[in-house]
Amino acid sequence: MIRFSPIAKRRWRRFRSHRRGIVSLWIFSTLFLFSLGAELISNDRPLIVSYQDELYFPLLVSYPETTFGGDFETEADYKDPFLVEILNSNGNWMLFPLNPHRYDSINTELTHPAPSPPDGANYFGTDDRARDVLARLIYGFRLSVLFALSLTLIGLVLGIVAGAVQGYFGGRTDLLFQRFIEIWGSMPELYLLIIFASLFNPSVLLLLVLLSLFGWMGLSDYVRAEFLRARTMVYVKAARSMGATDRSIMLRHLLPNALTPVITFLPFRISGAILALTSLDFLGLGVPPSTPSLGELLRQGKANIDAWWLSLSAFLVLVIMLLLLNFIGEALRDAMDPRKE
Amino acid sequence: MSGVAHSPLLFEVADLEVSFPGVGSEFGQRESVKAVKKISFSMSPGETLALVGESGSGKTVAALSLLRLLPPSAHLAARRMRFLGQEIGELSEAQMQTIRGGQAAMVFQEPMTALNPVYPIFRQLAENFSPQDRDEGRKALRRRAVGLLELTGIQNPDQRLDSFPHQLSGGQRQRVMIAMALARKPSLLIADEPTTALDVTIQAQILELLTQLQSELGMAMLLITHDLPMVRKAADRVCVMCQGEIVEEGPVAELFQSPQHPYTRTLLGSLPSSDSPERVEGAEVILSAENVRCYFPIKKGLFKRTVDWVKAVDGVTMTLRRGETLGVVGESGSGKTTLGEVILRLNQGEGTLLFDGIPLFDATREQMRLLRRRIQVVFQDPFSSLSPRLTIGQILEEGLLIHGLEPDRLARERRVEEALDEVGLPQSVLGRYPHQFSGGQRQRIAIARAMILKPDLLILDEPTSALDLSVQAQVLTLLRDLQKKYGLAFLFISHDLRVVRALSHEVMVMWKGKVVEHGSTQSLFNTPQHPYTRRLLSAALDLSSEGVSDQG
Numbered sequence: 001m002i003r004f005s006p007i008a009k010r011r012w013r014r015f016r017s018h019r020r021g022i023v024s025l026w027i028f029s030t031l032f033l034f035s036l037g038a039e040l041i042s043n044d045r046p047l048i049v050s051y052q053d054e055l056y057f058p059l060l061v062s063y064p065e066t067t068f069g070g071d072f073e074t075e076a077d078y079k080d081p082f083l084v085e086i087l088n089s090n091g092n093w094m095l096f097p098l099n100p101h102r103y104d105s106i107n108t109e110l111t112h113p114a115p116s117p118p119d120g121a122n123y124f125g126t127d128d129r130a131r132d133v134l135a136r137l138i139y140g141f142r143l144s145v146l147f148a149l150s151l152t153l154i155g156l157v158l159g160i161v162a163g164a165v166q167g168y169f170g171g172r173t174d175l176l177f178q179r180f181i182e183i184w185g186s187m188p189e190l191y192l193l194i195i196f197a198s199l200f201n202p203s204v205l206l207l208l209v210l211l212s213l214f215g216w217m218g219l220s221d222y223v224r225a226e227f228l229r230a231r232t233m234v235y236v237k238a239a240r241s242m243g244a245t246d247r248s249i250m251l252r253h254l255l256p257n258a259l260t261p262v263i264t265f266l267p268f269r270i271s272g273a274i275l276a277l278t279s280l281d282f283l284g285l286g287v288p289p290s291t292p293s294l295g296e297l298l299r300q301g302k303a304n305i306d307a308w309w310l311s312l313s314a315f316l317v318l319v320i321m322l323l324l325l326n327f328i329g330e331a332l333r334d335a336m337d338p339r340k341e
Numbered sequence: 342m343s344g345v346a347h348s349p350l351l352f353e354v355a356d357l358e359v360s361f362p363g364v365g366s367e368f369g370q371r372e373s374v375k376a377v378k379k380i381s382f383s384m385s386p387g388e389t390l391a392l393v394g395e396s397g398s399g400k401t402v403a404a405l406s407l408l409r410l411l412p413p414s415a416h417l418a419a420r421r422m423r424f425l426g427q428e429i430g431e432l433s434e435a436q437m438q439t440i441r442g443g444q445a446a447m448v449f450q451e452p453m454t455a456l457n458p459v460y461p462i463f464r465q466l467a468e469n470f471s472p473q474d475r476d477e478g479r480k481a482l483r484r485r486a487v488g489l490l491e492l493t494g495i496q497n498p499d500q501r502l503d504s505f506p507h508q509l510s511g512g513q514r515q516r517v518m519i520a521m522a523l524a525r526k527p528s529l530l531i532a533d534e535p536t537t538a539l540d541v542t543i544q545a546q547i548l549e550l551l552t553q554l555q556s557e558l559g560m561a562m563l564l565i566t567h568d569l570p571m572v573r574k575a576a577d578r579v580c581v582m583c584q585g586e587i588v589e590e591g592p593v594a595e596l597f598q599s600p601q602h603p604y605t606r607t608l609l610g611s612l613p614s615s616d617s618p619e620r621v622e623g624a625e626v627i628l629s630a631e632n633v634r635c636y637f638p639i640k641k642g643l644f645k646r647t648v649d650w651v652k653a654v655d656g657v658t659m660t661l662r663r664g665e666t667l668g669v670v671g672e673s674g675s676g677k678t679t680l681g682e683v684i685l686r687l688n689q690g691e692g693t694l695l696f697d698g699i700p701l702f703d704a705t706r707e708q709m710r711l712l713r714r715r716i717q718v719v720f721q722d723p724f725s726s727l728s729p730r731l732t733i734g735q736i737l738e739e740g741l742l743i744h745g746l747e748p749d750r751l752a753r754e755r756r757v758e759e760a761l762d763e764v765g766l767p768q769s770v771l772g773r774y775p776h777q778f779s780g781g782q783r784q785r786i787a788i789a790r791a792m793i794l795k796p797d798l799l800i801l802d803e804p805t806s807a808l809d810l811s812v813q814a815q816v817l818t819l820l821r822d823l824q825k826k827y828g829l830a831f832l833f834i835s836h837d838l839r840v841v842r843a844l845s846h847e848v849m850v851m852w853k854g855k856v857v858e859h860g861s862t863q864s865l866f867n868t869p870q871h872p873y874t875r876r877l878l879s880a881a882l883d884l885s886s887e888g889v890s891d892q893g
Contacts, residue, residue: 243713256730
């Protein structure tokens with residue numbers, strides 16, 4: 001069992017007493033949990049199909065159209081009028097998710113030219129390629145948060161390791177590392193992204209790697225400062241005279257003290273990462289075209305200025321998500337404030 | 342107020358009570374903490390009153406409330422609080438400001454932080470002159486400032502006025518602080534632990550300066566201190582404070598002769614005895630040093646050439662036997678702490694250093710790791726020597742884990758409990774964190790952390806100087822018992838000669854990295870040879886007159 005220190009408990013109590021922060025945390029976690037099950041909420045394949053008194057689960061298994069009496073060996077298209085007809089008669093039935101569209105499924109039966117405004121089939125309308133906006137928002141939200149979480153996590157690990165090594169060993173190591181960071185930090189990130197976007201196939205992974213390479217530097221400064229300060233403390237001297245290794249001093253004695261600024265910045269780093277992904281997508285340097293992305297939706301909104309449902313919905317999702325994260329961050333910052341202890 | 346104005350008293354305080362809103366405790370409830378509980382005391386002009394007590398006794402709070410210098414959160418109530426016939430509670434903040442620095446001035450404990458580091462001395466001194474004086478023009482002001490510094494015995498006062506605080510030594514800074522306090526010829530000087538942060542020889546000088554200035558200028562002095570010998574030397578009357586109350590009050594001679602209150606008696610009894618311990622016959626040598634040196638390079642210029650060396654430890658030769666204590670005495674900067682760190686190999690030294698026959702300076706990493714178990718250390722400041730985020734149990738078992746002793750968890754826990762027992766702490770402390778303990782308790786934990794590894798040599802780097810007097814006595818007794826029980830060798834580093842005398846078999850006096858005198862405790866204290874030793878002894882023991890320590 002993990003035992004929390006009294007300091008951690010006191011901070012949690014203080015965080016909890018921050019109403020706006022705790023409510024934001026609840027809302028954000030709920031949204032994120034739901035978006036993790038996006039396939040169950042928004043999909044163009046039915047959850048369950050009952051065909052000739054047998055149950056099929058198209059979400060898990062892909063059935064060829066021939067299973068349901070069709071002509072083709074390819075996977076069944078459950079929106080095809082022919083199949084819809086078969087599956088809705090003779091006691092057969094289909095159960096669709098709440099929003100019967102996937103982020104990449106194209107609605108071929110639009111009454112308006114794409115982008116079409118919200119109607120009964122597409123609750124938030126469609127984008128310029130006739131894809132359902134609500135589905136793209138749900139999947140886009142999930143991708144943004146997952147991307148931001150992994151980017152933050154990688155940055156966290158790199159930043160802590162780099163800062164810890166610099167701060168603990170100090171002297172020449174610190175000096176060389178600082179100069180390296182200065183040079184590294186002055187590299188034109190955007191140019192590199194443009195170059196790489198044209199060299200390789202754009203993908204989420206490539207973006208993650210590229211942004212991680214630059215995303216750890218701000219954090220390492222804080223960790224370095226905390227280590228520099230704490231390594232001269234007497235308890236470090238005491239541990240060393242007891243024969244403790246560098247590694248155990250860093251992990252046991254210094255790291256717990258250096259975590260305060262790291263945790264405080266966490267929500268802000270996450271929202272920063274979301275914003276970074278969105279802006280790159282907006283510029284067209286981000287994820288490949290079919291990926292659901294909020295930035296890409298914004299770009300469509302810009303291209304189709306009278307399709308208000310595009311820009312407005314993407315904008316609202318972004319604003320709510322960033323606002324929630326900032327509220328959480330604010331509460332966390334207050335909870336970690338040493339002056340309130 | 343007309344009748345009161347002719348009161349012969351300088352100030353009078355009746356039933357003063359000060360409380361602070363409590364910090365939210367573990368369970369969130371808030372209780373207010375009473376720092377001072379219904380105390381009454383008064384002073385006549387020209388008199389010296391000492392407020393004596395241990396940390397947390399409320400002595401500083403009581404003095405600060407006189408000048409209304411307490412933080413706004415403090416709640417203050419008094420039946421009467423008059424200063425020069427004026428009721429302090431009724432004065433406006435502006436009137437209060439003319440009293441502060443004008444009729445009553447204060448000297449603080451920490452000369453290192455009480456001066457603003459970015460301004461030269463003159464500018465800070467000039468701020469203390471009255472507005473009328475400040476109109477006289479810069480030249481006149483400077484003359485007055487020089488006069489003030491001269492009064493406090495600073496050499497070259499004219500040059501010193503342009504120095505910045507960091508260019509002055511601790512003693513000089515405290516003199517500047519005193520000069521600032523005297524700038525407007527106050528009738529009351531409040532000195533809050535004015536010598537605690539200073540070296541022994543400097544302490545004596547500052548105290549002498551204060552008493553001399555007091556009689557010259559006819560001020561009254563309110564001396565706040567925990568240092569009983571100093572009280573005996575400087576004060577006329579004493580108020581002993583304990584947990585916010587004045588438990589005893591009286592003229593110095595009487596109080597020291599026949600203390601009435603039990604707390605005063607324990608306080609007086611806590612002064613270390615002047616008998617040094619018996620020598621152990623025929624004990625084997627555990628640590629011997631020959632010509633041990635530790636130099637730090639001073640690097641200058643673009644290529645960081647070494648232009649000179651700081652000789653922190655310069656040719657120290659000594660031997661230490663099992664079961665004995667070698668006291669290392671010296672002022673700050675004398676290299677005594679560096680010597681300890683060289684033996685611990687926290688600093689690289691040169692020369693020959695044998696621990697149980699093994700040359701320490703040539704030991705490989707692996708050898709050193711094994712040796713570290715046998716050489717342990719207790720540091721001065723128990724507040725910073727324990728990791729703040731580890732529980733006491735984790736802190737104590739760390740050594741066992743590092744050295745792979747007691748791999749079995751239950752056996753390890755038993756050993757941790759034994760170690761706690763040894764230093765007189767209950768087992769209930771295991772899950773708690775360092776900040777939940779007092780200084781004395783933390784120092785016991787630090788001793789337990791060292792003792793758990795069953796070392797042969799314990800280096801004690803000023804283990805008692807951050808502690809209150811009565812706690813100090815307890816820790817010293819604990820150390821002496823442990824030494825007897827386990828035949829431990831102590832290297833006892835301290836600037837406090839009284840403590841050193843109580844614990845050491847042999848004493849070594851260090852000055853600027855060199856050993857200037859070395860001998861058995863008895864002979865060194867009775868017949869000091871080197872002039873520096875004599876100066877040190879007279880400064881320290883003059884203050885602690887023999888009569889005091891014989892009381893215990």
